[in-house]
Amino acid sequence: MKIPRLLQAALVIAFVYAAFVITFDHILGALIPKSLLTMYMFFVVSGVFMVFTFDEEKTKELVAPIKALVEDPSKKMIRNLVFVIIPLGAAYLTYQSQLPSLEPPTEARAQHPAPPSTMKAFGKRFNLMTLENPLRKLQTEDPEAFKAHVKAGGEIYIQNCQYCHGDKLDGEGPFAPGVNPLPVNFQDVTTIAQLTESYLFWRIATGGPGLPKEATPWISAMPVWQNFLTEEEIWQVILFLFDYTGHKPRSWE
Numbered sequence: 359m360k361i362p363r364l365l366q367a368a369l370v371i372a373f374v375y376a377a378f379v380i381t382f383d384h385i386l387g388a389l390i391p392k393s394l395l396t397m398y399m400f401f402v403v404s405g406v407f408m409v410f411t412f413d414e415e416k417t418k419e420l421v422a423p424i425k426a427l428v429e430d431p432s433k434k435m436i437r438n439l440v441f442v443i444i445p446l447g448a449a450y451l452t453y454q455s456q457l458p459s460l461e462p463p464t465e466a467r468a469q470h471p472a473p474p475s476t477m478k479a480f481g482k483r484f485n486l487m488t489l490e491n492p493l494r495k496l497q498t499e500d501p502e503a504f505k506a507h508v509k510a511g512g513e514i515y516i517q518n519c520q521y522c523h524g525d526k527l528d529g530e531g532p533f534a535p536g537v538n539p540l541p542v543n544f545q546d547v548t549t550i551a552q553l554t555e556s557y558l559f560w561r562i563a564t565g566g567p568g569l570p571k572e573a574t575p576w577i578s579a580m581p582v583w584q585n586f587l588t589e590e591e592i593w594q595v596i597l598f599l600f601d602y603t604g605h606k607p608r609s610w611e
Contacts, residue, residue, distance in 0.1 A: 363419045367410045374402045470553065471570050479563040479584045487610065489556035493593050494607075504597075511598030514591050522579070527602055537579040544603050551605040558596050558607075562587075 361369075378398060411417040427437050477484050496504035516525065522541040524531040529543035542549050550558060560568065566578035583592060600607055 362423055363410060363416065364421075364423050367406050367420065370406050371399075371403055375399060470557075473557055473560050474570070477560050477564060477568070480589050484556075484559075486556045486560055489559065491555040491559075491593050491596060491607075493590070493597055494555065507594045508597045508601045510591075511594030511596070512602070514587065514595050515598055518583075518586070519595065527599065539578070541580075544599055544605075547605070550599055550603065550607075553608055554610065555593075555596050555600075555607045558599070559592060562592050562595065 378395060407420075410420050427433050427440065473486050475485070475487060477486060493504070493507050496507065515523075520531055521533045522531045522537065523529055523544065524534065524541070527544040529541040529546075531541060534541050544550050561580070563582070563584040565580040565582040567582055569578055587595070596607075599605075
């Protein structure tokens with residue numbers, strides 16, 4: 359029994375669609391964006407009908423079922439059903455596509471992505487659960503030395519960080535408009551005021567490339583500062599950030 363040419367075209371399109379979905383979702387493990395799938399299928403459908411209407415004979419064979427449905431008086435009942443079902447189906451699909459979704463984005467970017475339990479920097483392995491700023495104890499033990507470290511951290515910040523984070527630590531440096539996401543505003547109580555010093559050490563030392571997957575789809579433009587600053591200089595900058603903004607670092611206790 360010969361398969362009608364229109365049905366053949368429909369089967370080819372359905373097969374290609376299924377192949378796209380299976381390949382991306384089950385083999386590659388990646389969710390194909392709806393807009394990209396729509397673009398692919400547009401070219402697939404166009405290509406299929408170009409092949410199936412290559413000459414006049416094939417075109418007549420392809421449209422024969424449609425012509426019979428429209429012109430054959432004996433198919434009046436089926437024709438009326440089709441003319442009702444197709445607009446209703448199109449309306450339903452349009453309605454569903456416009457419904458607002460209550461689901462979060464597939465990859466929601468976390469404001470403060472969870473840090474790893476350990477990190478490697480400066481040729482050493484740090485346990486972020488127990489890591490403390492070695493200069494912090496000077497705040498009570500040697501206030502003058504502590505102030506010197508804070509001052510040094512401010513100088514390092516101005517030389518390296520203010521271009522993005524701003525001279526007022528408000529995330530409005532001269533380079534800020536050129537990066538996405540925008541640099542962190544340290545003056546905001548939802549930023550460093552909510553974080554431990556070990557967290558800041560991890561973020562500064564490893565920069566954008568050190569972010570975990572949940573920080574996507576945006577990639578931080580911050581450099582890997584362990585390539586440019588010493589371990590002590592990073593701790594000094596952290597002291598300066600908290601001192602200037604008046605925030606106190608969080609602790610595990």
